[in-house]
Amino acid sequence: ETPWFPMKVYDASSGTPKPAEYTPLPKAEKPYKLCVLFPHMKDSFWVAVAYGIVKQAETMNVNMTLYEAGGYENLPKQLSQFDDCMASGADAIIVGAISGAGLSKKFEEAKAKGVPVVGVANPLPPNALPAAIYVDFVAMGGVTGEGLLAQAKPDAKLNIVTFPGPAGSGWAESFNEGFKKAVAKNPNAKVLAEKFGDSGVAVQLQLIQDALQAYPGMNVIWGTAPTAEAAIGAVAEAGRSDMKIMSSYENQAMLDALNRGDVLAFATQYPVGEGAVSVDQAVRLIEKKPVMSLAQPLASAVDKTTVPKLQMGLVLAPGSWKPVYSVKAK
Amino acid sequence: MSDLELSVAAKDTGQTRRLPAEWLWSAMLPIALVVLLLGFAAVDSRVLSPANLLNIAQQTSYLALFAMAQTVVILTRGFDLALGPTVSMVSVGTALAMAGATASGHDTTTVLLAGLGAGFGLGIACGLFNGVVIALLGVNPFVATLGSYNIAIGVATTLSAGRPVQGVPGTFSQIFYGGNIFGVPAAIAITVAIGIVLQLMLARTVFGRSLYIIGTNPRAAAVAGLPVKRILVLTYVLCSALAALGAIMMTARTGSGEPNLGGSLSLQAIAGAVVGGTSLAGGRGGVGTAVLGALFVTILSNGMNLTRIDGYVQMVVLGAIVIIGVLLDRLRLERRQ
Amino acid sequence: MDVDIDLKQTGPLLALRGISKRFTGVRALDRVDLDVRAGELHVLFGENGAGKSTLINVVSGTFPPDEGTFHFGGEEIRHLTPQRARAIGISPVFQEFSLVPSLTVEENLFLGREVSSSGVLRAREMRKRARALIDELGFDLDPSQRVDDLSRAHQQMTEIAKALLGRVRLLILDEPTASLTERETGRLFELIARLKSQNVGLIYVSHRMREIRALADRVTVLRDGRHIRTLNAATSTDGELVELMTGRKIDLLFPTIAHKPDKVMVDVENLTLTDGSVRDVNFYAQAGEITGIAGLVGCGKSELIRAIYGLEPMASGVVRIDGLRYEFPTPRRSLKHGIAYFPANRIAEGLALSRPIRENASMTGLDLPAFARFGVLRQAAERITIAGIMEQLQLRPPNIERAAGALSGGNRQKVMLGRALTRELTVFLFDEPSVGIDVGAKLEVYEFMKRLVEAGAAVIVVSSELPEVLALSNRLYVMHHGRIAAELKGAEKTEQNVLASFFRDHLAAEVA
Amino acid sequence: MSTALTATQPRTSTGSGRSIAGWIGLLPALLVALVAGMSAIDPQFYGIINILNILRNASFLAIVACGQALVIIAGGFDLSVGAVVALASVVTAKTMAAAAVAFPGNNALIIASGVAAGLGCGLLVGLVNGFCVAKLKVSGFVVTLGTMSATAGVGLMITSGIPVYGMPEAFVKGFGRAQVLGLPTAVYLALAVILVTMFAQRRTLFGRYVYAIGGNVDAAVVSGVSIQRHIVGTYVLSSVLAALAGILLTAQVGSGQASFGGDRMMLQSIAAAVIGGVSLRGGVGRVEIVAISALFLTILGNALNLLHIDSRLQPVFLGVIMVAAVALDELSRRRKSRV
C-alpha cells in the first residue's frame, strides 16, 4: 500500500490557497469518540471517504461511529443524526454535509457546547467550522472544463450538454457553474443544455437517450459518474463514436472506463485522503493543537496520460474493502 | 377489506368495563415504545439521559407535525404525497421572501411577516390546488397529489436555482428554533400547541366531526347534507398549511431555504400516521395516533443511532418494525371487543 | 320445546341440534334446533337481530358454529365451508348480496364455480349455461351486464339465479323480496312452487306476513338467538306468530291516520331528469297528508323524490316548496328549506356505521345553533337532545354512544328517523321506509309518520310494498316508465286499481 | 318491439356510461394527440432511435406497472416494487459475477444462475408481502412500506451502493442491448408480459378471482374463492415482474445498481396503473390500458426533453399534464355519477 502522507493540498486557511503538504499526527493522546455523518453510502465516492476515515481512525487509535442519512433528500434526517451525535457524547463530529447552509445552525449549537466539528468532502459556507477539508466544487467543475479544453483540438467545435446531477442538491449546481465558466473561455465550446436529474444510472440513461435525439449536434457529454457510465452504452448504441464523455467526479467505473478508453477524463478530489485528513483535524481540534482550518485537495482531471501517475490509494477504497460503520479503539 | 376493518372498529365503541389484560392490549403501542426505549437504554445508558430525551422530543416534534397534517387528510380517505415537496417549496419561498425584504432594507418585523406570508401563502396555494382537484374535479388523491408533488419540486428548484437560499435573518431562527416558552424549545412548544388545537378541532368542532363522518361514509355524509366538497378542500388546505408551518420551523432550524428539505417526508409522515394506528380506510385516527407514530419512528432511529446499528441494517429493522407495529395494532383492535 | 314429530319415514333433509354462535359481546345463536324437510318451505321468523341471518350463515358454511351438530341428508357434516356447502347442494341467497359489483351477471353467477380446464375459463360454455338458467327462471337479466349497472331488484334476481346454478337440494332465501315488486315476487313464488315439487327444501326469511301466509309450510320463531317454537303454518294465526316473536301482543299492522290535507307543500311541474328515469312528471303533496308513490321496479319513483332532495340532476321542470320555486337543489339546501330524505339503502347512503349513534343522529343538524355555535360543537346539548329523541323512538339498546353498526336493522332505521327530529322540517321524503325491518319496528315507523302528518307535515312515501303504501297514503300516485300513470284517492285506492295501472300499460304496449 | 319490457330493463340503456369511450377512457385519445402533436413539432420525435428508446423505457415501466395493477385490482398496494428492482439488479449481477469466477466460459449457466437468483429475490419479497397481507392481515400499504425499506437496505448492504460488474458480455450485448427484428428484447418481453396478463385477466380463474376479491371480498369468500392464495399470488407476481424489470435494466446498463428503482419507479408504476384506469378501491382495471398509460408517461417525459424544456421546470409540466389528463378522463366518465 502506498503511503498517503504527506499529502499535497492547498492551505486555504487565510483565504488564498497556498500549496502545502499535510502530515497527520501519529497517534491521538486518548481514544476519543468521533461521530461521523455522511449524506449516504450509496456510491464509491463516499465509500472511499469512509475508507480514509476508518483507516486513519485505526491508525490514530480513536473510536468512530458513522451514520448515513440515506441520500441527499434527507436533510432532516441528517439534522437529527447531528443531534444524536451530540446526545451520544461525541468528542468531535465529522460532517459530510448534505447542505452546508442547512447545517449552519447545528454548527453554532455544537460550538456553543464546545464540541468541535470538522467538515469533510462537501463544501460549507466560509468559516462555518473550525476545520474542514473539501475542494471548491466550482473550482473542481472548472478543472474538468479546462481538462476538456486541453484535450480538444483548438479549432474543434464542442457542443456540450451537461448532466450535473439532482437539481437542488447544491453540489450539482456548483460543478455545473464551474464547468460552464471554464469552457466559456473557448469560443468554440457551447453548452447546448443542462439536464438535471437523479444521479442514478437508470435516470441518467433516459436523459442521455433523449438528449441524443433532442440535440443531434451534441458531441460532448459532461456529467456525474453515473451519467458517464450510462452514456457509454447509449452512445455506442447510437453509433456516435465521436462523442466525448467526461465525468465530474470519480468512481471505480470511471477508472475502468478510462482505462478502456470509453471516457475522456474524470475529475478527482482524492476522497480517501480527505477522509483521513478530517480525522486528524478532529483530533487536533480536540487536543487544541494547531490545525489547518481549510485544507483543499488538489482537484485534478484524470485522463489517459495522467492515470499512471495517479496515487490510487487516495482516490478509491480497495475493491475488497467493505464499509465499516464503527471503529473501536484498542 | 376496509369494511372488515371498519366493522371491527365498529364493535368496540361503547365498551366501558375493561379487564387488566385488555387494558394492557389497548396500551400496546405505548408499552412497546417504553420497552423499546428500555431495550436501547440497556445497550447504551445515554439513551435515557435528559439531553437525549429532550433531543428525542425535539426530533419528534417535526415529524409529529407532519404526521398530524397527513392524519387530517387520511381521516377523509385521502393522503398527501406532495407534503414533502410542499415543505421544500415553502422553505425556499420563505427564505427568498425574507432575503428579498432584508435586501430592500425593511425592518425585522416586516421581514418576518414577509417570510411567514410567503411561506403560508405557498402552502395554502398548494393545498387549494390539491383540494380543488380532488374534491371538485374528482381526481383521486394519489394522482392529484403526485401531480402537485412534481409541481412543487419544480417550483422549489426553479425559485432557488437549486442552491440553498441564504439570508434568513437570525431573529427568524431565534424565534422559531432557538426560542423557548417556559424553557420548552420552540419546536416542541409549537407542536404541542398545534396538537392541542387540532385535537380540540377534531373532537369539538363541526369541521372535525365532519372529517370522521366523511371518512367513514362519504355518500352518507353528502346525503345528510354535509358540505362534503367544501370540507375536503379545507382539509387539504389545512394539511398543507400545517406542512408550511413545519417547513417554516425547519427552515429556522437550518437557517437557510433548502430546495431539498422535504425530500422523503411524504412517505415518512404517512408511515408515522399509519404506524400510530390511523386507518388508510378513513374515519379512524387523530392527534394521538400521529404523535404516537412519530414518537415510535423517532425513538427507533434515535436508539439505533445511539446503539450504533449500521445504516443499512437500520433500514431493514425499520421495515420489520413498521410491519410489526401495525400488526400489534390490528391484534389490539381485535382484542378490544 | 315442541318441535312437532316428523311423521315421514325419511329423516329431515337438514337437522341442526344445539347450534350456538357467539360474536364478541353477543350470543347470536343459543342452542338452536332446526329441521327442514325435503319439499318443505320453512320460514324463519323473528325480530331484527334475532339471529336469522346468522343461522343461515351457519347452514351455508360461512360461519362455523361454536357448538352443536349438523346433519344434512342423514349424514353428519363437520367443518363446513362455503365451497363444500355448495357441493352438497346447499345454496344460499344472502340478505347482503354476495355479488361483485365490477363483474358481469354471468361472471357473478359462476363465481367460485367457474367452468374451466386447467385454470383457463371456458367462457362460451358458461355463457350458454347462464342464458339457459336465466331463461328457465324467466328473469329479464342480461348476462353480460355489469352488476353495478343493475337496479337493486335485478341484483336480487342475479343473486337468486346464482343460488340456483347447479344442483340444489336446500335453497335458502334471506328476505328475497325486500327489493322486488309484485311482478318479480310473483315470478319468485312460481319458482318456489316448482322447486318444492322437485323435492327441494327451502328456508325462507321474511318480515312480510302476507308472504309467510302464502308460502310457509312450517314456521320457526327465533327470539334473542333462541329457538322459541316451530309451528305448522296452516294452524297458526298472524297474531300468534307476532306475539311469539316479540313477546308482546300487536294487534294492528297499520295505524289509522287522520289525514287533514292543507296547503300544497311540494308542487312538481313537468319534471324531467337528465338520465331520463323521470319524464314530465306533475305531482303535488299537501301538508297534513301522506302522499304515496307506487310503481314497478325501475319506474323512477325513487329518482323522483331523490331529485327533489337534490341527489339526481334535473333536466327541466319546476319544483315549488311551500309555493316558492326551489332551484338547484342540494341536500344541504333542502334541509334548510325543511325537506328531509330517508334513503332506502341505509348502509350505503344513510349511516356512518363505525361512528356512534349520537353522531349519526345529529349529522343533519350540525349547522344549527342547537348543536354548534361558530363551528364549535355543543356536546352536552347534543347528548341531551339526541338521548331524548332516541328515548322517544325507543331505541334498543338505549345507549347512544354505541356504534351505529352494532344496531339491528330496525334500530338503524330509528337512528335515521331521529335525524328528522333534530330540526324544523315540513316535508318528509321516505324511500322504502320499511325495507328489512321487522313487524314491530315497522309499526313504530308508521306511528312516527302518523305523528308527523298529524302535526301538519307533508309526508311522501315511496314504496315497493303495495299494502304499505295503500294503507298509509291519503292519495297515491302510480308511476310507470318514469311517468305518472294514475292518481288514486279514497275509494279508488285499491290494490286492484294499482295493479291495473301497471298492467294496462303493458297490454297497451304489447298491442302496439 | 315491446317497450313493456324496458320497464324492468336495467338502467344503463339510458346513459352512455359504459359506451366504448367510457370503457377505455380518454387515454388512448390523449396518447394519439400527444404523438401527433410531437411528430408535427419535431421530426426527431419519430426518428427510429427515439422510438426505440421510448419503447424500451416504456417496456420497463409497463412490466412493473402490470404487476402493480394486479395488486391494486385485488385491493392492495405495492410500494416495494422499486426496491425489488434494485435488489434484483444487484443480486443478478453479483450472482453472475460469482458464477463467472466459478464456471468461467459457461455463459449459459452463468446467465441462468444470475437470472434465477434475481427472480428468486422477487419471489421471496413477494411471498413475504403476500404472507403478511393475506395471513397476518396487515394492510398492504404498510407491509410493502416496510418491505420497501428492508429490501432497499439489503440491496445496499450487499453492495455498499457500489455498482456490481463482472457479468458476461453475452448477457449485456446479446440480451440487454440486443435487438431482434429491429426491436429491443425488452419490448418483446414486455409485450409477452402484457399479453399473458391480458389473457390471465380475461380468461383464467386467477384473473377472475383477482377481480372478485378486489371488487367485494365478502362476496368472494361466501362464493368459495380462496382469498389468501390469490392475494399472495398478486404480490408474488408484482415482485417477480419488478425483479424481471430489474434484470432487464441490469442487462441494458451492464452493471448491477442499487440505485435502480427507488421511490421513482414505485410512484411511476402506481401512477401508470391509476392513470390507466385501475381503481385504488380495487376490482377495476385492464392491463392493456395500463400499458398504454406507461407509454403515455414515457412519451411525455421524452417530449419535454425534446421540446428543450428547462429540466428544473419539467416536473411542473409533468404534474400539470398528469392531473389534467386524469381530470379530463374523470369528467368524461362522470355522466352517470350520482351524489
Ligand SMILES: Nc1ncnc2c1ncn2[C@@H]1O[C@H](COP(=O)(O)OP(=O)(O)OP(=O)(O)O)[C@@H](O)[C@H]1O
Ligand atoms: N359479524 C358479526 N359480528 C358481530 N355480531 C354480529 C355479526 N353478525 C351478526 N351479529 C349480531 O348477531 C345478532 C343476530 O344477527 P342476525 O344478522 O343474525 O339477525 P337477523 O335475525 O338476521 O336480523 P334482521 O332481521 O335484521 O336481518 C345481532 O345482535 C347482530 O348484531
Ligand SMILES: Nc1ncnc2c1ncn2[C@@H]1O[C@H](COP(=O)(O)OP(=O)(O)OP(=O)(O)O)[C@@H](O)[C@H]1O
Ligand atoms: N346499483 C345500485 N347500487 C346501490 N344502490 C342501488 C343501485 N341501484 C339502485 N339502488 C338503490 O336501491 C333502491 C332501489 O332502487 P331500484 O333501482 O330497484 O329502483 P327503484 O328505486 O325501485 O326504482 P324506482 O324507484 O325508480 O322505481 C334505490 O334507493 C336505489 O338508490
Ligand SMILES: [Mg+2]
Ligand atoms: Mg338478517
Ligand SMILES: [Mg+2]
Ligand atoms: Mg325505490
